[in-house]
Amino acid sequence: MQKTLLIIDDKADVRLSARFLLANYGYDILEADSPLSGLTQLHENHVDLVLLDMNFAFDTTSGEEGLFFLRKLTDLPMKPAVVAMTAWANTELVVKALHNGAHDFIEKPWDNARLVQVIENALKLCGLDHENTALKQTLADNVPDIDLICHSSAMQHLKQQLDQVAHSKANILFTGENGTGKSTLANYVHQSSNMAGEFVEVNMAAVPESLFESEMFGHTKGAFTGADKARIGRFELAKNGTLFLDEIAETPLTQQAKLLRVLESGHFERVGSSQTQYAKPRMISATNADMASLIEQKYFRQDLFYRVNTITIEVPSLAQRHADIPALAEQFLQRHQLAHHKKGLSFSACALAELQRFKYPGNLRELSHIVERLVLMTVKSHITRDEVVNLLNHSVQQTQFHQGTLPLMTFAQAERMLLKHALESTSGQTLEAAELLGISKSAIYRRLEKYDISAKDFV
Secondary structure, X not given: OOOEXXXXXXXXXXXXXXXXXHHOOOOEEEEEOOHHHHHHHHHHOOOOEEEEEOOEOOEOOXXXXXXXXXXXXXXXXXXXXXXXXXXXXXXXXXXXXXHOOOOEEEEOOOOHHHHHHHHHHHHHHHHHHHHHHHXXXXXXXXXXXXXXXXXXXXXXXXXXXXXXXXXXXXXXXXXXXXXXXXXXXXXXHHXXXXXXXXXXXXXXXXXXXXXXXHHHHEEOOOOOOOOOOOEEOHHHHOOOOXXXXXXXXXXXXXXXXXXXXXXXXXXXXXXXXXXXXXXXXXXXXXXXXXXXXXXXXXXXXXXXXXXXXXXXXXXXXXXXXXXXXXXHHHHHHHHHHHHOOOOOOEEOHHHHHHXXXXXXOOHHHHHHHHXXXXXXXXXXXEXXXXXXXXXXXOOHHHHHHHHXXXXXXXXXXXXXXXXXXXXXXXXXXXXXXXXXXXXXXXHHHHHHHHOXXXXXXXX
């Protein structure tokens, strides 16, 4: 997309010279002869970069008119990049201009090649700033206030542990079964810590090995095929905040050394750049894997394990949180009503009692899916016990599975049944089904192909 530059200078010959030069590089050019007329141009046109003279007719040396313009830019929702210029070599003015938002500085008369390079770099830097702002806003919009349900003794003990460590910067490793809410707990720790930065979550099992460095550390434009713009990595985005690495045991062995280096020093480089960056977010990780076994088999580095598990916290399964199930069901009911634009639904006491009797191999995730389906399928305002029972026992295979009376069968038959049950429990969401079964993304896709099962049949 063609960029638009605004040249602000009270000398017509300077504006003309810059116009001729920069138009040859494909830029659209606007002109203004004063900061005030420049501000008018910004309100009337989209501008990507301002080439700003700091000194004008009223004051040819102090740069106050240029600084006035820079301060006014703070009122704009999306500020353009700014390259300040002056014929007076004044270190103090340079510092003031950069402090007030200029991306770079150049002296007049300029070197043409140098001016073009400075403009290109300023546009790239401003683009990263805009991307960073947008990503942070997205993150902020998607982070709910965490209200932990803690009626059970297991959760009361867990919350006590979380509150005890939240205000420290110690790295935490959550262990436990799939679907127990480790991401929510990590978010709770972040919110309780009052850290200035963002909460950034990465599912390590979903990051392709070929894109690991780009995802974690970012990349520059043109760093590889398909890198049509610069990207900020997760470490940089979580700077001064919390970085949550879910499924950390799935980190490729070839990338674990790079991850360890950043955790130890905070230093990294974007792909395609030799410039070292620094970010030292608080690390929270999670896994359902047997880490001791993975280390023994050389699938996970022991030194990386020591780095991420300063504090290890075992998350209880839903079976250990029997007293929490009614409140959790109510919480999920409100959440799914909002998501599906329904209102006024409630559980009968018998329906909640039935939900409490149910076994949840998929833990919180399975309970959430059950409640969501009740929200979608219930036509009256009151969810009854019969509706809950009918949903839970909608097939003979599921009934056998839940009651623990699975008949003797071959491993292939059992594997096929488990795959179908997991897909039914997750409404055809393949990655969530893989998490329920405790297998990787690639493993579930291989098994679906082996048994000719389509996830679409369960949506």
